[in-house]
Amino acid sequence: MHLYKPACADIPPPKPGPPRGRRVSRGPRAHGPAAGWPGARSPSAERKQLERFLHLHGLSLHDSTRAPSGMRYRNLGKSGLRVSCLGLGTWVTFGGQISDEVAEQLMTIAYESGVNLFDTAEVYAAGKAEVILGNILKKKGWRRSSLVITTKLYWGGKAETERGLSRKHIIEGLKASLQRLQLEYVDVVFANRPDNNTPMEEIVRAMTHVINQGMAMYWGTSRWSAMEIMEAYSVARQFNMIPPVCEQAEYHLFQREKVEVQLPELYHKIGVGAMTWSPLACGIISGKYGNGVPESSRASLKCYQWLKEKIISEEGRKQQGKLKDLSPIAERLGCTLPQLAVAWCLRNEGVSSVLLGSSNPEQLIENLGAIQVLPKMTSHIVNEIDNILGNKPYSKKDYRS
16 A cells, blocks of 8 residues: 655645744634634524525425435435335236226325335236336426336246346336336336346346446346345456346245345345335235135235135134234234334335335325334334244344344
């Protein structure tokens, strides 16, 4: 290491002062570097100047520093991208379970509540979900820079070349998604599942390409194993390419292993964060299935016969019993069972954002209320929940050390 040695011309001449050994009173001492700067202002003066500047541009200091709803924001993994800790997903609902008008209501409620993350995929409703999302964004006219829009690639069509993670489909699939969304770029593009037919280097090169072309800001994975994510990271580092920043994973009271044991290792070692989905286990935790399957529920849809079978199975009945045992905790905290379940997901600091899926405004407003429950999730409450669930995964290592 080379240390900088100033030349004689760089060293300012000594200032005249009192002889050594004599102490001279100089009055009150200024604290902080700003005190000696020309034209330095007091904190109150700085605040007033900032308020005047924001007022000229139609903004307020309160609106610029914190969302009125109390929404919290976290970094997506170890990237610099700030995302709301609650996001809105479009799986099943947009283009399927709900009308376009209800979809607009949901997005408006979410955005006005401080949500900046909206997630979709090329496969949702065969691309219709992206079309609806794009139409709403265009109609609302929200600043693009205030939004984090994510989409996922893998199933793009019926042709052999319209699915998978080949370079061809990643580039063509993302271009098609952008056309449906009516956007110049997405903030994060996800590989919606692993592709054993495509070499990892090809996948990472294609993701790096779409980022370098300005079609996306970051890329991530969804339903990849820890080993596959680590391989993608290693390939990216080996060939000076861009590694993934996030994994989308299922996470709720009855699905914990991956997010609580596997992903923390990836976060501490390579900076990959977690964006989780299905916090209510496809509605199982909502309590709506306590007495069977309602006709208007997701489990009543023909394409979700698997969910219905899961609910009425022996394991499903056991889960309903545990949810009844959790209800007194929710009542004690002054919240509903869904709010408790979402807040439980958020209490995990390794989770960057939890994606909500709602079919009506009342449900979304209720789930967004989990933000108010989060401060009540003390270690005592979490341990009480763990004792009822009896499924806390065991990790041999502490990756923080």
